[in-house]
Amino acid sequence: MKTISSFRKKVMTAAILGTVVISSTLAGCSADSSSSGKDDKTTINVWGMGEEAKSLPKIADQFEKANPNIDVKVQAIPWDKAHDKLLTAVASKKGPDVIQMGTTWIPEFASANALMDLTPHLDKYPELGSDNFYEGSVETTKVDGKVVGVPWYVDTRVLFYRTDLLKKVGYDEAPKTWDELRDAAKKLSERGDKKYGISIDAKEQSLAFMFARQNGSQLIDGTKPLFNEKPFVEAVDYLNGFFKDGSAPKDDIGLDIVQGFRGEGILPMFISGPWMVKIINDQAPDIKGKWATAVLPAKQSNASTLGGSDLSVFQHTKNKDASLKFLAYMSKPETQVKWLEMTNALPANKEAWSDKALEENEFYKVFGQQLENAQPMPVIQSFEKIAQTFLSSFEQIFRGGKDVQDELNSFNKKAEEILSK
Template structure:
């Protein structure tokens, strides 16, 4: 999960006060009472722009469950983390909460998320077999299941088919060597032309490539970032900068790079780019495609997205579980796809013609079979941010890869030892 810096100031405080007063004690009912006319109100916290569509998706649930009303609070990603911390401290918050996958370890460790295991057998919609194995990993903390996969994303290769053909590639590069070769040939088109965008601020990129090279990243509490598998992956990524195949500071976004004469005709990104390219660059129709990532030992991609969890302090566990089950139905997830372009987490939903007949989404579904989340440990976010600083010293400051990663590994060990 990526997103944003903290919002601050009086406006944020006012929003927080409003949210918490609306939520009451772990799930109020209409009018602020524990019951009103027998109708329970479930307070659901959703994050980002997509959360604004939650009331619409909840309409059918309310029809099917006339004794339950869904009250949605749409929180900006930029302030959601802080508000969740406040809710945990006060033990007052939502009944159901959207959790970015990388947040699960932190809030599960704080005891904020209910263990769904004792109740899961009563809700076949949330059976683990219904979901991709990688997404199930994001719902686990120690021996507990603290969430249900809601929507997912992974990373695939986007590329200009016409420009790749001009340099001898009728298909997307399938291996690390081919990706490097194609990028170098695309760069040779002339001054101001590049082969691929390697986003230096995408923290999952190096860890993803390292896994493709056989790295375990972390073994129990021992970081492996100074080992050959990780070092070779970072050296590989840095090679695109060193030979000029990837720009460092081009000042244009991925769609601008893909458009026109294709200043940067390849990049790695998530499912949201499909709609953005179609909407913002209609002139590219028929000239671009997606592909699963090129492989070394494997082609593992990163898995992100969001889960739905039940707040530990809710007074309405059964109703909350019903809502999680409803949101996990394939038909509900396909409606969510239609509303927000968010990829479904259930394997059954991926059998729908809307996804199978779209070549881009079909590729994303294929990549999901080889996608894994970042390590589900509380300190991983800090480790990832520390890596980005090390990588900047490598690609921008020309620091030697191995010594820099030796130093990074020691920092990671200190973080794990806290």
């Protein structure tokens, strides 16, 4: 029998230590919020994370107008505090009714039986049906045959590039293959001293896994890691090649990505998510009309990673129907378009992408195209630790000069140990 996981140990500790804390920090949560009160209304508590959650009350107001018998209380929680607060809620069985879940957290909290299975309710609430969403988004909501969440908003990675500078080295369009990306980056790096072709973010934990998938890697087969096999090794060697030939800087060059992208274009290409569109428009108006987004260059495929957030119902809610109504409302295409306008977060609902706010935006429509070929990282509880372990191995390769195959043999053994626990 497996030993108690670190997650369960944390839950047990939280249960022992959290009694006093719970009474104050979770006041008004689902265990206490089913009361009808004199207005005969149901109150649901929604926990949202990060900056986006600050806009949730505006959407909640619109939901309340459509559902006058339901009040919504929103609590915005910083991402760095959210995990521990959720652990306390699981331990006490007292928490919110509706929870925003980072896609990589779903396996952990589903395995702790903290998230309600939505499967029996899909007929009553067709807005939650998987056909409404991108296939990759739906993958993040399924654990052990249960549907424990609904996609809310998504992000994926695309190529950002300086159109004017690429044209000068012979590319009228964005590179479409691995070979073209390498060639363009090398030519751009030869423009002069302290100029590069591309920024490779060595701290982006999904990058190598994404490129490995493009090269045909399954990453993990059941419980067997495949990180020392040819498709993965070739992908890591490919990324390392940008550092080896000087196309990408190994070290901090004292510029953030926007500074490097604008002006002379010290860093004229990089891979990132939708948030960068607004940042570049706001911070680099001098290059308006000189940059674009494109789907990723391909090897066997051009698969990108898929992230974002899901919405789940807390297993121990006393307000099941009201919570499900809120999820259904948040899943409607028109609601997701409003959310885009408020936060620049991309909709998970496919129908929302036919709205002109997305269809007519030259930058965002590329993300819609990329979402047709985007997958989440493996939906297993231990993958976060595997990904962090890889970053250490990758640093040994690109900075330390270690042999790619040898280092990935070592990394694969570590991954085996992580998966066996």
